[in-house]
Amino acid sequence: MKDLSLHIMDIVQNSIVAGADKISINLNVKGDPQILILEIQDNGKGMDEEFLREVTDPFKTSRTTRNVGLGIPLLAQSANMAGGELNIKSEPGKGTTIEARFNINHIDRIPLGDIPETIKMLIMANPNISWTIRFSSPNDNFVLDTDELKPHLDGVSIANSSVLGWIQNTIADGIKLVYGGVLDEVD
């Protein structure tokens, strides 16, 4: 995967297949030297210990079309390439939290990519899921929660194209506010 937005698109599909109706996507920058932490949290069906142990193995998958699953191994690879790591916490019936860490200044750290577009598409295709998007850095932070938007919509679908356009722009502004374009310098 060439940028983080594609990994997000991919990993979130796991949450959707796990039956989650609450998904949060969090990006956090902290520390010195700075690290970037991507965290995707869901309330899906979770994984038991045995599955969790083997989930970074490409030959472990829950899908039935074939017995290879590359989503998590590829994210682990992107994190490792940038001197980071991947951690997964999961509990059956409760949900899963997957966290990837990247050294921001590592030469092989992938850029953010078009995260506002990824999130727009995810909401468009899954309007019934409660989405929370959080960005934070030592400078500022930003939160968008679709459950907080829905009361203002008065019956208009959150998947309406004008509403989605607003969400996409708001998220783009949030990224600019919190990260000032620094994370996307290499495209």
Added chain:
Amino acid sequence: MKSIEELKAIRDKTLKEMSIRDNEDKMRIVVGMATCGIAAGAKPVMSAFIDELNKRNITNVNVSMTGCIGICRLEPVAEVIDANGEKTTYVKLNPEKARRIVAEHIVNQRVVTEYTVGAAEK
């Protein structure tokens, strides 16, 4: 920062336009968005579908995503499901092909045979 006021203005405008379109039959475009699809470029394809529909002001087509449908070598893949339930599977897509599918299949109801799975597997 975009304000909630702006969102409310969008809502009011949409509510006015909604009633006329609500009863129309919906066509659906479903883009394969599993690891295989994403790695092959499904995101720009979905983006092109959305953009082309918006540009033509077509609102009765629902764009969504699905997991792997088992033909990874032909990704990016999208299915167009007509209002009567008839399904066409398009393979090896790119943004240009997606735009042509909107123009020919969605607008003119003419299947773009050369992009279908049937043509690719011949």
